[in-house]
Amino acid sequence: MEKKKFTVIISAALALAILTIVAFFLFDTGTKPGGGSAEPGEHEHSFKQGKTCSICGVISEEYLTFILNKDGTYTITGHTFESSPVYRTSIDYGWYTGVEVLKLPDTYNGKPVTAIGNNAFTKVINFEKLHIPSSITTIGKRAFYSCTHLKEVKFSGGATYVNSEAFADCSSLEKVNLSEKTEYIGANAFRNCRELSKIELNEGLLEIYSGVFSGCTNLTEVTVPASVTFIEKNAFKGTCEGFALAVAEGNKLYQSKNNCLIETESKTLIWGNELSEIPADGSVVSIGKEAFAYCDKLNGIVIPQSVKEIGERAFYRCKALETVTVLSAAEKIGIEAFADCETLTEVSLAEGLTEISSGMFMDCVFLENMVIPDSVKKIGSSAFENCRNLTEVVIPEGVTEMGFSAFKGCETLKIAVVPNGVTGLNEYVFYQCTSLETLIIPENVKTIAGSALSECDNLTEITYLGTVEEWDAIAKKGIKGDYIVRCTNGDTPFEE
16 A cells, blocks of 8 residues: 555656656747747746847846836946957957847846937947847937947837937948837938948838938938938938939928929928939929038039029038039029039029129139129128139129128139229238239229238239229228229329
8 A cells, every 4th residue: 555655656756847847848948839939028038058048049137237217117228248359440449248149138127128228339349130129119329339240230119219329330230120110210320331231211200310321331222201200401411322312102291303302392402412403393492501512423413493592501512513503593592502612613603693602612623714693792701712723703793792701812813803882892802812913993992901912922003993092092901012003093002
């Protein structure tokens, strides 16, 4: 009888042991009945073999730092990875994760992890793949800045906010799978991700901020979803040569035509590049601030009759721009609209323009001839400053004001005729016009600033369309020079 009881006890113990082993393989290894791997939060993590869970691959909490938010959720604020030795160059330092895939947890202390803090993983340099769980809704500023080995980012949902510079300077990043819930992409979020060749912006995205793909030299096309309601003016500044931009049908605020991004209601062209042709169908009436700025490959542009306004720095520093034809009677051209277009040689402006704005052609060093429309009344400050090859400019009779430094540094300008309506020569207006030989000043001029004619080395005589007495009455404070002034009733030496 005792022997039989002992046998029963042994059998029960064996059965319990077998059940324990089965349970271990079903749950501790993450294998579910029916197959598949357990997700984070559905099992006890096992970190016996390294920094990541052997079941799901999530990084150990030991290597992360957290802060408890007011709503009871957690933010990952940083890491405790070891500092790396010098990598590549003496200034390219960082921290080693020791893992190829960085998979972030969705819970901590039994509560959801909902955000990655600012600078949390800046310069963590030796992981190649990043998995962000669906619980995380916010990627902080510079969260993964300069993670130079990172090649792929996978969002599992969530990630509503991708803040400024979140992945900037991730120079090896090739692939980004944005969440379908992403609504906000901050300024320079993917700046200088030079290997990024494709990214699909999700339907549901609302806001795109400046420079988001600046320096992404392999990214050749992007489609703006119909859901987008705000695009900052410089959002696509600095994109690669030959970059093509489209707007999905159904977007109520934006449209694309001829590779131009256009605000539909205001009819403002806010972005273009060397592939763009400004539509002449009336869909564009203004060219926005810096719309084509820094477009190094733009060679020529024709601005159609429908355009009435050209914004500030619209074509600023377009280094290859050679010709500009303005067919429209543009009512306003903003400051420095064509400044620093160093290869610009030919400009045709239509009648109707009333002002050559400040710095409009400043530093256009190869501009040779300029015919200013008769409708112009004002030439702004530094309008032609440092146009070193400008040999001839015809200033219309209707001009009543020439701003300071208007023709400063025009080294090859030989003839200047000041219109009758001008009453004063402002500071530096012809400063360093070293080739200026002929200067005609009308009798209406009452003041000449001290630096107006400084360093005009070849100017030996001035023609003044008034009498010697009227010349002597002009306020000429601080002027220095050795000139003969030809007046209507005789000559007089230039004296202060």
